[in-house]
Amino acid sequence: MRISTKKKAPKGTVSVQVFKDRLRLCWSYCRKRYFLYIGLPDSNVNRIVAEQKAKQIAGDMATGNFDSSLKKYKIEYQQYSPTTIPKLFKRFTAEKAKEVSPKTVEKYRATLGYLDRYFGDAGAESINNLKAEDFARHLKEKSLSPNQCKRRLEELKACWNWAIAKNLISPENPWIEVAKRVKVPPKQKPKPFSKEEIGAIEQGFRTDRYYSYYADFVQFLFGTGCRTGEAIGLRWKHLSDNCSTVWIGESVSRRIRKSTKTNRARTISLTPRLQVMLLKRKPTNADPEDLVFRSAGGKVIDDQNFRNRAWIKVLTRIGIEYRKPYTTRHSLISHALDLGMNPVNVAQLTGHDVRTLYENYAGNVNSRSLLPEL
Incomplete structure (x- = not known):
């Protein structure tokens, strides 16, 4: 917004003006015209700075404390090193x-x-x-x-x-x-896997001649609803001795270990089925620092490699519509809400706040509001 310089300001007023795209103050005192160049471009933030200085000058003129040298009113501002x-x-x-x-x-x-x-x-x-x-x-x-x-x-x-x-x-x-x-149009939520599809996918991995070593990993993803990186980064020290509970506070992505997405940890109780699977998988003298799930070569699972090779090929072979591996998380949340679980409890299990859970994951039928029959 540019302030016109043609309109004469009332006596004792300090005006904020734009001169050559920069802010300046203009006023008269004892029949003399004064200008103070702020040195800042015109913007809402810089106008606040200029208006504050204008009030200071107007106050000094009214109380007889005006500094005609203007040194008192010079604005010190940062000189920035030029960079592209x-x-x-x-x-x-x-x-x-x-x-x-x-x-x-x-x-x-x-x-x-x-x-x-x-x-x-x-x-x-x-x-x-x-x-x-x-x-x-x-x-x-x-x-x-x-x-x-x-x-x-x-x-x-x-x-x-x-x-x-x-x-x-x-x-x-x-x-x-x-x-x-920039307005982003709404995106349709991913369709959760049905119970039948979950069973078929787990069985598909267990019977696959190339990718059966991922079967426990896939079962854990479906059974806990954890993020893919959280399952990849799971160590034996994160599980209780009898594998009845798991602490989830770390994640691995592109072979880099870090905190969870929300930077919050959670401890969840596992189902008997998951507990049995993990106990069978656990070595006799398991090193607490060892990963629970590894690739076929004994290395850290690469999420992209898992998706592009194992996940896509198994789903294609058993005839199930492709959805990202992350949909295992969405599926657990949807089925949990369908079963009538308290959303607060579901959020605690999956590491969400309740609002995020509803907005991004509650795509299941029974948790939606229903239209009345008229």
Whole structure:
């Protein structure tokens, strides 16, 4: 919003103006005209800074404490080292890589590729709302889905927030509003596996000549509803001596061990069927640090390799419609709700908050609200 300089302000008023795309203050005192250049571009945040300074000057004029040299009113602001947009995002990615999953880092690198090609050596300080909107349009023109566009813009918003907190750039985030405007259409929830399909899949793995060594792993996924990475990272020390309970507080993805997705641990009681399976699987002198489930070569299970080779091939062979291995988790939650389990208890077992459970996983028939018969 630009303030017109033509309208004369009342006596004793300090006006906030825009001059050459920068904010300045203008006022008169003792028949002399004064200007104070703020040195910041016009934005909602910077206007608050300017208005606060304007109130200080107006107050000093009213009380006879005005400093005509203007030294008292000079605004000290950070001088930022120039950096390009791709370099800033690359630094942000390196920082986030310490705490996020390798999958997330891969998404950041994809965004970096778009920034490199579109902005080149453009400086981070050159980005304003208009240029942010142009980049959002560019992403849409590249046939990215609304979800992909929004994710990349949200990453840029997070990058700028991080850089502002580190005093690397000026305190304005041009990505906030443009990220808000991208609307992601609702996505149909995955269809849970039926009880018959679950039984067929488990049996399909047990009788498969190539992938039978994954049968216990698949049974554990269906039986606990845990995340795939949580089952991959399970160690014998996480199970009680008689395998009646399991502690889930770690996850493995791309061979990297970390905390669970929500950074919260949970201990759950296992069914007798799962307990028997685990006791049969447990070595006589099991090393507490050893993994419970391994690949055929005795290594850490690679979730992509498991899905692309074992999971897809077994489901195809037994004639069951493909759904991601993660649907084992959705299936347990859906059947638990169908059986009338308290959603709070289901959330505790699976490591969700109740709202997330309802929004993302309660796709089963019996847990939905039913229309009345009229």
